[in-house]
Amino acid sequence: MPKVKGKSEKFATAMIDFTEEQVQRYSRHILLQDVGVEGQEKIMNARVLVVGAGGLGAPVSLYLAAAGIGTIGIVDADVVDLSNLQRQVIHFTKDVGVPKVKSAEEKIKAINPDVKVETYYEFLDSSNALDIIKEYDFVVDGTDNFPVKFLINDACVMAGKPFSHGGILRFNGQTFTHLPGTACYRCMFKEPPPVGAVPTCSQAGVLGAIAGMLGTIQAAETLKYFTGIGELLTNRLLTFDAKTMQFRTVPVKHRDTCAICGTNPTIDHLIDYEQAACDLKNH
Amino acid sequence: MIMPKIYVNGDAQEVSLPLNVSELIKQLLVENPEMVSVQVNEEFAEREDWESIQLKEGDKVDFLYFMGGGCLR
Numbered sequence: 001m002p003k004v005k006g007k008s009e010k011f012a013t014a015m016i017d018f019t020e021e022q023v024q025r026y027s028r029h030i031l032l033q034d035v036g037v038e039g040q041e042k043i044m045n046a047r048v049l050v051v052g053a054g055g056l057g058a059p060v061s062l063y064l065a066a067a068g069i070g071t072i073g074i075v076d077a078d079v080v081d082l083s084n085l086q087r088q089v090i091h092f093t094k095d096v097g098v099p100k101v102k103s104a105e106e107k108i109k110a111i112n113p114d115v116k117v118e119t120y121y122e123f124l125d126s127s128n129a130l131d132i133i134k135e136y137d138f139v140v141d142g143t144d145n146f147p148v149k150f151l152i153n154d155a156c157v158m159a160g161k162p163f164s165h166g167g168i169l170r171f172n173g174q175t176f177t178h179l180p181g182t183a184c185y186r187c188m189f190k191e192p193p194p195v196g197a198v199p200t201c202s203q204a205g206v207l208g209a210i211a212g213m214l215g216t217i218q219a220a221e222t223l224k225y226f227t228g229i230g231e232l233l234t235n236r237l238l239t240f241d242a243k244t245m246q247f248r249t250v251p252v253k254h255r256d257t258c259a260i261c262g263t264n265p266t267i268d269h270l271i272d273y274e275q276a277a278c279d280l281k282n283h
Numbered sequence: 284m285i286m287p288k289i290y291v292n293g294d295a296q297e298v299s300l301p302l303n304v305s306e307l308i309k310q311l312l313v314e315n316p317e318m319v320s321v322q323v324n325e326e327f328a329e330r331e332d333w334e335s336i337q338l339k340e341g342d343k344v345d346f347l348y349f350m351g352g353g354c355l356r
């Protein structure tokens with residue numbers, strides 16, 4: 001671990017000067033051979049966009065803030081509701097009625113004042129997705145609805161951005177990481193299910209801790225991406241069932257006939273798919 | 284009599300052959316089959332080919348399901 005001589009002196013690295021406080025704050029990362037000062041520096045230079053400050057976005061944002069991610073962007077057009085608090089651990093009882101992006105920003109700053117937060121109090125749609133995403137190095141999908149999941153997938157593929165996909169329902173979770181050239185969401189699922197065909201958490205329920213399990217996997221993947229540690233969940237779909245605590249990774253291949261990332265893509269613009277009415281009324 | 288085995292989502296299952304993907308989906312009472320993505324031996328099986336893909340001993344079949352997420356109520 002790097003040594004710091006005096007309180008006012010900084011630990012010099014190739015690019016970032018770590019303050020004594022930062023060396024202490026990130027000491028458990030710096031101790032890791034795979035992270036070290038260099039890895040921590042990469043984390044501190046990183047820009048991550050979290051779409052959705054809900055069940056998944058909450059643990060993702062909390063862990064990325066604690067890890068010292070340089071800039072965290074948060075997109076969410078919703079306000080905190082009492083029914084969110086069972087799993088959206090970044091929001092507190094006092095925040096009911098407050099925009100989720102504001103509530104999340106406050107907690108991120110409280111955990112780690114070094115983190116820059118950029119908030120987007122709006123829905124991600126075809127009109128703003130590419131503009132917002134292009135400002136970031138990595139995108140985390142923490143949304144609950146299929147139209148936006150496909151939008152994030154398509155925008156990231158078009159912009160050549162890596163992203164982490166996350167889905168939860170009842171006692172189950174699934175996640176994979178996309179890098180340009182690896183399997184995308186459309187390789188696995190060609191298009192969104194018909195409106196209302198697949199229940200969302202808002203309709204079918206979810207055990208709160210499942211969101212934490214899945215979100216922390218997404219946060220770990222994000223940190224692995226920036227530090228280059230290990231093997232990302234690319235070309236693999238991780239699924240788990242918390243009832244049995246069985247985890248499984250299913251190999252998935254990039255599909256040559258994929259409409260967005262295949263050899264002859266047929267999608268050349270972003271699509272706003274119709275959302276279930278029961279979801280819309282909650283906005 | 285030893286029944287042939289295939290692997291469904293990683294678990295060995297005894298089946299009677301011949302059996303195609305459509306028939307397997309019916310046998311397993313897969314929920315919302317129109318919503319599921321199917322891989323046979325780690326290759327995606329297009330929906331229109333489900334009837335014609337005959338499963339063999341040792342085949343690996345994976346069902347991928349849609350799953351939403353966390354941000355709405």
